[in-house]
Amino acid sequence: MALQALKPKRSLRSLHYDITVGSLDGFVQQRFIVKVYWNGEHVLHFDSEKGQAKPQDQWAQAILRNRNWEITETTEFKEMGSNLRLTLSHILKLEDQKKASHSLQEMLGCEIKENSIIAFWEYCYDWKTSISYDLKTQRWMVSTSSTQIQAIKIKESWDKDKEKQKDYNHRVKGDICKRLQNLDSWTDLTERTVSPVVNVNHSDPTEENVTLTCWASGFYPRNISLIWLQDGDPLSSQDSQFRGCVLPHANGTYETWVSIKVPQGKEHMYSCRVEHNGKKSTYPVTLGEHG
The missing domain is CATH 3.30.500.10 (MHC class I-like antigen recognition-like)
Incomplete structure (x- = not known):
C-alpha cells in the first residue's frame, strides 16, 4: 500500500x-x-x-x-x-x-x-x-x-x-x-476507545425454550468478549452458545452478538458479561439498551 x-x-x-x-x-x-x-x-x-x-x-x-x-x-x-x-x-x-x-x-x-x-x-x-x-x-x-x-x-x-x-x-x-x-497515524486521526452499546433481549418461546441474545455494537477497538453467565458463573465451552461475526460498521466501529437457548421461566438466572478494552460489565436479561 x-x-x-x-x-x-x-x-x-x-x-x-x-x-x-x-x-x-x-x-x-x-x-x-x-x-x-x-x-x-x-x-x-x-x-x-x-x-x-x-x-x-x-x-x-x-x-x-x-x-x-x-x-x-x-x-x-x-x-x-x-x-x-x-x-x-x-x-x-x-x-x-x-x-x-x-x-x-x-x-x-x-x-x-x-x-x-x-x-x-x-x-x-x-x-x-x-x-x-x-x-x-x-x-x-x-x-x-x-x-x-x-x-x-x-x-x-x-x-x-x-x-x-x-x-x-x-x-x-x-x-x-x-x-x-511501516505506517504511522494520519494527521486527522486521534487516539480513541469507544465502549459498546449492549442490548440483551429474548425471543418468543418455542418448545418450552427461550432464545436469549446479547448484542454489542458501536465499539472500538475490535477485540471484545461476550460470555453468558448462569447464576453469575460463566457457561462452559460445551454449552450451546451461538456466536455472530465481529462485523465492521462504515464509521469504523464494530458489532457482534452471542445467543443461547434456555428453559422458559429461567431467564432471570442468566446474564451477559461483556469485556472490552480492559473493562468488564454484566447485563441482565431485560428488554432495552445499556451503555
Whole structure:
C-alpha cells in the first residue's frame, strides 16, 4: 500500500481487510466487495462492478493523491475477491448447497499495541462465526459454539492443506502486519476507545425454550468478549452458545452478538458479561439498551 508516515506512532494501530462474496442457487456471484479499515476508519472501498478502489474521506484522498495506489490496491483486491469466490465454491460443493443464497465473509488483519502484535484471519458463513486461524497451534479452529457441519468439513480440509497455512504466514503475519508496522497515524486521526452499546433481549418461546441474545455494537477497538453467565458463573465451552461475526460498521466501529437457548421461566438466572478494552460489565436479561 503506497502510503507515507506523517505522525509518531499511536499506542494502538490496526489494519483490517473485509472481503464479502455471495452465491445464488448454487452459483457463486461475480460481484465482491472489499473494505479496508485503518485505525478503525474506513479508508478504502472496492466494488468489483465498478472496478477500482476509492478512498472514503477527503483526508484519505489528499494523502493518496498522485500516487500509484489505485493500480497496486486494485490488483490486490481483485486477487482477494477471486480467492474468496473459489473458497465459497469449495464450501458449496462440500455441503452440496444447490438452493437459496449464501454469503462468505473473510476478515483478516493486524493490530499493534505498544510491542504486542495480534494478527487475525477469520471466515464467516451466512454471517455466523465459522472458522478462524490460531497462530499458537498453527491450525484452523471451529468456534466451540459452532454446530455448522460445513465449518467442520472446511477445517478438516484446510488442516491438510499446507499451502493454506503458508497463506497465513505470508498474507497476514507477513504482508499485513509488516505493512502496518511501516505506517504511522494520519494527521486527522486521534487516539480513541469507544465502549459498546449492549442490548440483551429474548425471543418468543418455542418448545418450552427461550432464545436469549446479547448484542454489542458501536465499539472500538475490535477485540471484545461476550460470555453468558448462569447464576453469575460463566457457561462452559460445551454449552450451546451461538456466536455472530465481529462485523465492521462504515464509521469504523464494530458489532457482534452471542445467543443461547434456555428453559422458559429461567431467564432471570442468566446474564451477559461483556469485556472490552480492559473493562468488564454484566447485563441482565431485560428488554432495552445499556451503555
